[in-house]
Amino acid sequence: LVKAWEAIILEKKVLVISNTDSIITACVEFLRRMMSPLVIVNTYVPLLPLQLIETVDAPVPYLLGSNTKMLKDNVFDLSDTVVVDLDTRSVTQNINKSGKPETHASINLISRLTQEVNDVMVVPLGEWSQRATNAYPTHSPCSPFSEQGYVTRGAKVLQIFRKANLDLISARNCSVKAFWRRAAETTLMNAQNASN
Incomplete structure (x- = not known):
């Protein structure tokens, strides 16, 4: 993903x-x-x-x-x-054959997103063992294996990416320093714009 x-x-x-x-x-x-x-x-x-x-x-x-x-x-x-x-x-x-430099998202961003998605999508071992012993019936709405469980996890994954997209829009994860702003700088800029 x-x-x-x-x-x-x-x-x-x-x-x-x-x-x-x-x-x-x-x-x-x-x-x-x-x-x-x-x-x-x-x-x-x-x-x-x-x-x-x-x-x-x-x-x-x-x-x-x-x-x-x-x-x-x-x-x-x-x-x-x-x-x-x-x-x-x-x-x-595939390997870039055009000779143009490849563009990639930052390693920190990719690692963080991968970890957050894995935390949501990987079902803990205890839940798997409970399923095997029928302690977690698959038809139960609270089961992570039910249709509702999959929908809930899908919504959580969408929320993770929505937050990452909003961070990119607000330049919080931009690797180009000119586009990166601290919250205090943004507040100061908004105050200056409001007074003009």
């Missing part, structure tokens, strides 16, 4: 693939929602129809979903594309 978020934030090409169309659509939509309150202005197609498969070769950033079978029948250059394979649970980013 964090690698895909980074690619979308940095306006790279992101292609989500799987053999199951319904999973592709849901995952691409989840990735789009992770960008809130930002709006994706790039090409966004949750599930490419066969007639539009050549969109994968577009020279502009995009967020696309495609069935793996459609890609195997065609030869596409995905060297500058971040490929999220849902079947193998992997994210592949």
